[in-house]
Amino acid sequence: MSQSDPTNHVLAAIASIFDYQQSHRETDKAGIEDNPVTPVPQEADGYSKIGPGPIAAIRLKWSVRLADDGAYYVDETIGENSVAVVTGPITRDAAIRLVDDRESEARRRFEELKSEMAGRSTAALVLQK
Numbered sequence: 001m002s003q004s005d006p007t008n009h010v011l012a013a014i015a016s017i018f019d020y021q022q023s024h025r026e027t028d029k030a031g032i033e034d035n036p037v038t039p040v041p042q043e044a045d046g047y048s049k050i051g052p053g054p055i056a057a058i059r060l061k062w063s064v065r066l067a068d069d070g071a072y073y074v075d076e077t078i079g080e081n082s083v084a085v086v087t088g089p090i091t092r093d094a095a096i097r098l099v100d101d102r103e104s105e106a107r108r109r110f111e112e113l114k115s116e117m118a119g120r121s122t123a124a125l126v127l128q129k
Contacts, residue, residue, distance in 0.1 A: 049103040052110040062099040
């Protein structure tokens, strides 16, 4: 993802919401939920994934849609009322792969931010004692 990617800002905002205790609990749960096996859908039109985060208003969503011309497009939105950033035209497989890759990357970066925040919170607690 590029520096101008809105994902950077959204993930940073989401991560800043978590305090140490919530980050610690979520990190423990994430180990169980990471790397789910997702079967490739038979129909790509309507295939979507939602990024991580506690607040729907800033959560990322990627959706595949089939246009009238037979080409596939991926709509990336932030929250429920944003204007979509559109990628396409691309093939069916490329659209599914793009959605999966973006969601996976967002989840990875989100977990990194949570871990970093947990580390900083732990360090702050040690310094306070």
